[in-house]
Amino acid sequence: MNLTRRDFLKAFGLSAAALGLGAKFPAAPLALAPKRAPIVPHGGNAMLMDTTKCVGCKSCQLACKKKNGLPIDDQPVSLCATALCYVDMKNVSPDPSKPVIQPIKRQCMNCNDPACVSACTVGALQKLSTGPVVYDSNRCIGCRYCMYACPFGIPTFEWDKQFSLMKKCNQCADLQAAGQLPACAKACPTGAIQYGRRDDLLTIARQRINDPQGKYVKHIYGETEVGGTSMLYLAAVPFQALGLPALPDVSPAEASQMIMHSTPLVAATVATVLTGLYFVTRRLTAQPTTVPVHPHIGGH
Ligand code: SF4
Ligand code: SF4
Ligand code: SF4
Incomplete structure (x- = not known):
């Protein structure tokens, strides 16, 4: 034919x-x-972590544990059910014989259009217009869809319990609602963690990265990644060297x-x-x- x-x-x-x-x-x-349309287009609160100001003291990690009633005598090596905030000591040197350690605080990014919220079939996760992504353990059925959906690998479960609940940072939503600082931001002695309106923090971050004397990578991590997040980062080294994944601007939900x-x-x-x-x-x-x-x- x-x-x-x-x-x-x-x-x-x-x-x-x-x-x-x-x-x-x-x-x-x-x-x-x-x-x-993004769930929180521009408004809401956020935190800005300037990794160049972090000295790795782990005061934020300890304050987070105390705030959330978690054991303080363990030595977490990553985010887990007993550490919702973790200071990762990253070796950012290209030369293995000359390590250069750069600490970075990791926790839930409290995304603007969170994949975990979209994945949850029972509405146990919710994005507040003020910024935090909050979790209702009474609704959770333990399916772990949120864990598979999160592009940052954040949700963790109480693996030692028969019915394990999800654990993650909610940016101290209760403290925010009471007009107070999140515990980690309050505990940081160097000002590496700033809390405030997301728009204001972006303005501060832009001033820093555009400073000709500055040492920063010219990008604000979290401004646009997966539709933007309520956790923003500045760094002097590529963000991927600090363990932050390269992600598209579109959110998984979108x-x-x-x-x-x-x-x-x-x-x-x-x-x-x-x-x-x-x-x-x-x-x-x-x-x-x-x-x-x-x-x-x-x-x-
Ligand atoms: S980082 Fe993951 S767990 Fe946190 S809000 Fe975003 S999708 Fe949800
Ligand atoms: S905002 Fe609250 S829950 Fe989140 S890392 Fe800081 S102290 Fe922990
Ligand atoms: S408290 Fe501040 S300086 Fe100390 S590890 Fe946390 S972010 Fe870094």
């Missing part, structure tokens, strides 16, 4: 028109998905919604192509078989 490009395009155009998609088809399917909205159009497109192929195939196979014309043999 000779399926020419012209045959295909003709049949494809007919079938696309039949499905009413002729005018829309050239557009990219994702462009048709509606844009998801990306999955775009895909869901595009699914009907993708399905219609596939149906259109298959319909086009069907018509072409049918037309070609329906052509009468050419009977070879034998030269007339005869004579008079």
Whole structure:
């Protein structure tokens, strides 16, 4: 069968028109998905951690444990159910023989459009308009979807308990509601952690990274990553060297919604192509078989 490009395009155009998609088809399917508005577009509170000001004293880690009633005599090596905030001592030197340690405080990023909130099927997680992402243990069914959904690998569970609950920093939402500083920000002796309105902190952060005398990487981590977060970072070394992942600006929740909205159009497109192929195939196979014309043999 000779399926020419012209045959295909003709049949494809007919079938696309039949499905009413002729005018829309050239557009990219994702462009048709509606844009998801961030849950907290600009407002809310946040924390800014300037890692260049951190001396690794771990006062924030201790204050967090005390605030949350967690044991203070263990030595956590990462975020866990007994450490919702963890000071990671990162070796940022390219030369293994000459280590250069840069501490960084890690905790939940309290994202603007949190993947954990989208993943939770029972509404146990909620983003407050003031910034924190809070957790209601009474609603939690222990499914751990939040743990798999989080792009920062933050939620942790009480693995030693039969019904383990999720644990993460909520930026001391109760203290914030009472007009007080989060415990870690209050405990920091160097001013490495600042708490305030997210917009104001971004202004401060921009001034620092744009200072010609400055030593900063010219990026505010958390300003745009996964739709923005209520935890912002400044650093003098690449953020990935400090363990912060390189992430797109679109939030996982928004990306999955775009895909869901595009699914009907993708399905219609596939149906259109298959319909086009069907018509072409049918037309070609329906052509009468050419009977070879034998030269007339005869004579008079
Ligand atoms: S960092 Fe993870 S756990 Fe925290 S708000 Fe974002 S998605 Fe949720
Ligand atoms: S904001 Fe509160 S819960 Fe979060 S790291 Fe600081 S002290 Fe811990
Ligand atoms: S309290 Fe401040 S200086 Fe000390 S480890 Fe925490 S962020 Fe760094």
